[in-house]
Amino acid sequence: PLLVHPDDLPRAVAFFKAVLDGRVPPTFELRVVTKSGAYVPGEFMATPLMQDAQLVGVLGVARDITDRKRAEEALRHLNEALEEEIKRIAHALHDEAGQLLASVHIGLAEVARELPPHVSRRLEDVRGLLTKIEEQLRHLSHELRPTILDDLGLRPALEFLADGVSRRTGLQILVEGAPGKRLAAPTETALYRIVQEALTNVTKHAQATRVTIRFARDGRVLRCTIRDNGTGFDVLAVQARRGARGLGLIGIQERLNAVGGTLNVISTLGSGAELVISVPAETGSADSDSPRR
Ligand SMILES: Nc1ncnc2c1ncn2[C@@H]1O[C@H](COP(=O)(O)OP(=O)(O)OP(=O)(O)O)[C@@H](O)[C@H]1O
């Protein structure tokens, strides 16, 4: 009987070969069989043991990562549930609140007609404000659950988001580079949510005037960096903070764990902040530039 899950065998062989060639492969995951016959996920590190340029052995460490896998799976479910809830709220905002505001509009117009001109002119101002609220509400509900993300992909969705944030806050936001082919849906959603939180952080904490969101494809990894020109912060101090900790950066990290991505926060006081995000750039479906439903 095989020690390694049949589906993982080619990878296992490749890693083993790499070690025998004297290379140090990156940490890898394999499912291995236990005494009871069940497969458990394991994380492996292997290093060739050299003596006088000769391979004399292999040093390996394996760790049972069942719990981590289970936690990641739970997190994925939780994220999906959250996305559903967000969708519901977005629709409620868009449809119900939007409808209510429209009725207020009509009501005000009726009242205005029965009032003397100098009073009804003041009502005009109020209706102008109402129109602004309607626009903002519409924009917000689309940002919450951007159908553009499903239809057109990450870059247009992020431009839409950036546009809204810019208009609300005066922050200049540039989107550079292209994410390339469509990614798996959970990955795109994760990236959108991450940029959303990153921009919120910049408006809340950074006192910045400019943010650049840049995409770069590096083989099978897509890198997305979000950099601002604000106050910056002491990353280690924030990470070590106990008690009243924010959820934003932790949430970003957890979203990335669920899609196999990584986060690097680079910042020092006085010189802005940069989030470097890497995600696997596997495409979601066979034809990957088309809308997704
Ligand atoms: N772009 C940034 N510029 C300056 N400081 C930042 C930036 N992003 C994060 N920080 C600092 O890092 C801390 C942690 O951010 P995080 O998003 O985890 O929490 P939060 O924004 O304080 O709260 P929450 O996201 O839960 O509303 C912030 O409180 C802030 O001090």
Ligand SMILES: [Mg+2]
């Ligand atoms: Mg935050």
